[in-house]
Amino acid sequence: MPAVEISQITKSFGALKAVDDVSFIIEKGELFGLLGPNGAGKTTAIRCMLDIFKPDSGSIALLGGPMSESKKDLIGYMPEERGLYQDLPLDRCLTYLGSLKGLSPAEVRRRSAGYLERFDLVAYKTRKVKELSKGMQQKAQIIATILHHPELLIVDEPFGGLDPVNTQMVKDLLREQREQGVTVILCSHQMQLVEELCDRIVLIDHGRVMLYGGLADIRRQFSGNVVKVRTEGTLPDLKGVERIEPMNGSIKLHLDPGTAPQDVLRALVTGNITVDQFEISMPTLDEIFIRVVQGKGDRT
Amino acid sequence: MIKVWRVALHEYQRHVLNRRFVLGLLSVPILIIAMLGLIFLVIAMDTNTKPIGYVDHSGLLANPVPPPPVVKPDRPIEMRPFSDEAAARSALDAGQIQAYYVLPKDYRIRGSLNVVHLEALKSSSSLQFYDFLAANLLAGKDPATARRLVTSAKVTVQSADGSRQISGDDWFSILFPMIAGIAFIIAMFTAGGYLMQAVVEEKENRTMEVIITSVSPNQFMAGKILADIAIGLTQILAWAVFIAVMVLISRSSLTFLNGIQISARTVMLMAVLLFPAFVMVAALMATIGATVAEAREGQQMVGLISLPLWIPYMMTGLIIGSPNSPVVIALSLFPLTSPLTMLVRDSMTIIPVWQVVASAGVMILSAIGSVWLAGRAFRLGMLRYGKRLAWRELFARQGASS
Numbered sequence: 001m002p003a004v005e006i007s008q009i010t011k012s013f014g015a016l017k018a019v020d021d022v023s024f025i026i027e028k029g030e031l032f033g034l035l036g037p038n039g040a041g042k043t044t045a046i047r048c049m050l051d052i053f054k055p056d057s058g059s060i061a062l063l064g065g066p067m068s069e070s071k072k073d074l075i076g077y078m079p080e081e082r083g084l085y086q087d088l089p090l091d092r093c094l095t096y097l098g099s100l101k102g103l104s105p106a107e108v109r110r111r112s113a114g115y116l117e118r119f120d121l122v123a124y125k126t127r128k129v130k131e132l133s134k135g136m137q138q139k140a141q142i143i144a145t146i147l148h149h150p151e152l153l154i155v156d157e158p159f160g161g162l163d164p165v166n167t168q169m170v171k172d173l174l175r176e177q178r179e180q181g182v183t184v185i186l187c188s189h190q191m192q193l194v195e196e197l198c199d200r201i202v203l204i205d206h207g208r209v210m211l212y213g214g215l216a217d218i219r220r221q222f223s224g225n226v227v228k229v230r231t232e233g234t235l236p237d238l239k240g241v242e243r244i245e246p247m248n249g250s251i252k253l254h255l256d257p258g259t260a261p262q263d264v265l266r267a268l269v270t271g272n273i274t275v276d277q278f279e280i281s282m283p284t285l286d287e288i289f290i291r292v293v294q295g296k297g298d299r300t
Numbered sequence: 301m302i303k304v305w306r307v308a309l310h311e312y313q314r315h316v317l318n319r320r321f322v323l324g325l326l327s328v329p330i331l332i333i334a335m336l337g338l339i340f341l342v343i344a345m346d347t348n349t350k351p352i353g354y355v356d357h358s359g360l361l362a363n364p365v366p367p368p369p370v371v372k373p374d375r376p377i378e379m380r381p382f383s384d385e386a387a388a389r390s391a392l393d394a395g396q397i398q399a400y401y402v403l404p405k406d407y408r409i410r411g412s413l414n415v416v417h418l419e420a421l422k423s424s425s426s427l428q429f430y431d432f433l434a435a436n437l438l439a440g441k442d443p444a445t446a447r448r449l450v451t452s453a454k455v456t457v458q459s460a461d462g463s464r465q466i467s468g469d470d471w472f473s474i475l476f477p478m479i480a481g482i483a484f485i486i487a488m489f490t491a492g493g494y495l496m497q498a499v500v501e502e503k504e505n506r507t508m509e510v511i512i513t514s515v516s517p518n519q520f521m522a523g524k525i526l527a528d529i530a531i532g533l534t535q536i537l538a539w540a541v542f543i544a545v546m547v548l549i550s551r552s553s554l555t556f557l558n559g560i561q562i563s564a565r566t567v568m569l570m571a572v573l574l575f576p577a578f579v580m581v582a583a584l585m586a587t588i589g590a591t592v593a594e595a596r597e598g599q600q601m602v603g604l605i606s607l608p609l610w611i612p613y614m615m616t617g618l619i620i621g622s623p624n625s626p627v628v629i630a631l632s633l634f635p636l637t638s639p640l641t642m643l644v645r646d647s648m649t650i651i652p653v654w655q656v657v658a659s660a661g662v663m664i665l666s667a668i669g670s671v672w673l674a675g676r677a678f679r680l681g682m683l684r685y686g687k688r689l690a691w692r693e694l695f696a697r698q699g700a701s702s
Binding site: 072073075088096099100 | 303306307310314501502505506507508509510511512513514515516
């Protein structure tokens with residue numbers, strides 16, 4: 001049974017179609033990336049998922065069925081727009097938010113003590129939230145999101161405002177959640193982090209699904225027209241190579257759409273060129289993102 | 301249901317443990333103490349306790365009976381006899397007396413007398429001297445008859461059906477429902493103001509999105525309204541305790557406080573009108589909070605609710621003078637004006653049962669309608685960051701986010 005099953009949902013606001021026939025499945029226990037440029041419809045899709053918005057059409061199943069009040073206690077949601085009570089001391093704020101997820105105040109205090117320790121916030125727990133730095137507030141928001149040990153965790157831009165040390169801490173935490181069987185949906189613009197963390201992704205643009213699947217499969221789909229070559233001598237003219245790009249002692253060959261990497265390898269061997277390295281270059285998620293969003297999403 | 305209580309408890313603690321609330325709570329007792337202090341100051345300034353002299357040529361005061369005891373907060377003044385006007389005058393010039401009266405020989409027949417003073421005589425001084433004269437004019441009469449003649453008649457007005465009566469000593473009982481109504485309105489708006497502010501803040505600081513993935517909008521709104529009522533009742537209870545303590549302390553000085561009687565009918569009327577009014581105002585304030593983009597805008601809209609609530613206060617003269625006129629009956633049935641109108645009318649007349657039932661019915665229905673409206677405004681407006689929700693959207697058949 002998938003953790004999230006979205007089938008052909010559409011949601012419009014007036015003339016604007018924010019989500020248009022979007023479908024994807026998120027399996028239990030996976031770390032799933034929900035990507036898209038600003039205004040692509042990610043947040044609307046999440047709000048539909050969480051029943052904040054009702055989709056105009058289509059269906060959503062969450063943790064085995066439609067969203068319900070009782071399921072709210074099984075979900076942790078950290079929206080992109082952070083929301084903490086600025087005038088409350090941090091510990092009281094966490095106690096309240098945790099208690100709304102069904103925990104007793106004593107249990108919230110017990111659990112939050114560990115997280116505050118881990119996130120270096122113990123010394124600040126009696127300070128008002130507005131007195132904390134942006135990064136500290138970010139960490140506090142993450143604690144509030146996972147305090148009740150959700151089965152489904154939806155985090156929207158969790159790394160914003162964090163320094164490298166805290167970014168690593170949050171990365172470890174998300175991995176740890178996945179290892180514990182929690183399904184994690186990660187929305188982020190930091191493609192490198194998505195690449196590092198996610199098993200599968202969906203990329204939405206203009207409300208429509210542009211890419212969906214395993215990260216390795218997607219990268220493979222977009223690979224093939226670039227090969228990385230290192231040789232001892234200079235390269236001869238090669239047929240089917242559109243552009244040559246030197247990089248760190250090796251060369252990146254951008255191939256014509258009709259040229260396969262094997263054709264280039266054959267030409268090198270035939271030309272008696274000593275090849276130290278020949279590698280089909282996998283595009284980064286960043287490159288794929290840009291190509292898809294800019295409408296150059298041709299796959300091999 | 302537990303989440304409703306958690307929201308309510310959080311809201312209650314958040315506002316009641318706030319310095320602003322405590323200051324607001326203390327402002328009313330401080331105002332009352334200041335007013336009482338002013339009353340005592342005015343009385344003290346109007347009282348001159350120097351003796352009053354008299355020169356009696358009529359023989360009425362040859363063997364005077366003492367003046368009757370004075371009623372607090374007035375203080376007794378000594379009545380000092382002088383053998384002639386020269387002696388009295390020199391005592392006045394020496395500042396030993398505040399004034400002296402001269403009773404001519406034919407005083408008993410003509411009733412005229414002279415008074416000599418250097419500074420204007422306080423009314424309490426002259427009244428005490430006249431009481432002294434009256435007591436001596438009535439000397440030798442039956443004491444009960446003499447007392448009855450000196451003190452004014454106590455008239456008790458009774459309703460035709462005998463269900464109600466009121467006398468001059470009960471004037472504070474007449475005022476009490478109005479004072480209680482005003483206190484409730486102040487409490488309603490203080491607590492409602494907190495509620496509105498909290499909703500706007502939750503929109504402004506984006507807490508709303510986190511909250512509504514934990515509780516339903518209806519649970520959240522119900523918790524807030526419960527907290528609002530609890531905050532208002534806390535205020536009223538604190539004020540009531542303070543007033544009770546003040547009454548106990550000062551009842552010997554302020555005799556009008558002794559006759560306070562609150563009928564069960566008045567208490568019931570307050571319960572059936574003020575409780576739903578509280579819910580209605582709380583829900584309307586929440587509606588405003590959910591529809592506006594920022595707190596300042598909300599404050600401006602609060603006037604739309606507060607103004608009608610104060611109309612009966614501004615029209616007290618009409619309500620007291622013509623408590624059963626069509627205008628007053630209309631005010632009794634309109635939900636925003638009915639609480640204060642009905643409470644003032646209750647002091648002045650016997651309100652027909654159908655009007656009580658209709659007023660309470662309209663009020664309860666308005667409270668239910670307001671809660672529905674608040675829930676809808678909340679669902680539609682909760683994620684409208686920086687953008688106002690148009691009122692017509694509230695009544696449209698389908699909202700943008702539902």
